[in-house]
Amino acid sequence: MILYSIFSHNISKMLEDVISQSTINKFDSTQEKWKKTEVFYTKVKGLTYMSITNNKIHKRQIEFLQNEIAKREEKMELLKKQKDELSIRNYRFQKIIEYLEKKINKLKSREENYKRINSISNPTERIQALTDYSNQIYKKLQNKAKKFSFPKISKQINLDTKNTLVLNKNGTYFYYPDDVDTFYQNARLLFLSFLNEPQRNDSQKISELLYQFDFNEDEIATIIQKYHSNL
Known part of the structure; x- marks a missing residue:
């Protein structure tokens, strides 16, 4: 009877030791898995944060570039408008210059004719020269008037x-x-x-x-x- 008790006690203790060791092993294994899982999710979390951060940075960069492009396009449009205005202004100035040059040439020619007429010492010849010059001008005006006709x-x-x-x-x-x-x-x-x-x-x-x-x-x-x- 005593032997049976001792044997039972030893068997129970051995079973307890085996169960305890098995439980500890399972716990250690589970803890190891949780550690690996935690490391994995930490990496995933870090990668996700990096991805979100990079996306935000890229978004800001894209917005910045879009704003820069819009500013440059606006500046190009303004420069094009200024160029067109300058072209129109230069064209007008050129036409004004051509008109003034033509007027100056006419005045110079008229002045030369007046000087030529006034340089004639003989009064009769001077009057005749002035009459001829007046007839010449009148003839030019008549030729211009012929371009017009009485409309129906x-x-x-x-x-x-x-x-x-x-x-x-x-x-x-x-x-x-x-x-x-x-x-x-x-x-x-x-x-x-x-x-x-x-x-x-x-x-x-x-x-x-x-x-x-x-x-x-x-x-x-x-x-x-x-x-x-x-x-």
């Missing part, structure tokens, strides 16, 4: 002042009877809207035209009435 008459409006207002298809006007000089002087005052805006009726066009010459509303109404009566 569109309408004639008889006014109470016994004058006739002649409206032409090219937008010019003159009072008849009238001389050529006054016609060309009046031809500069064009009322192009009279014929160049077909979407508006003649009454509106004539009304706007006559307002420019200080006609009152009653006079305009009378003229328009006479205009339509001549259609």
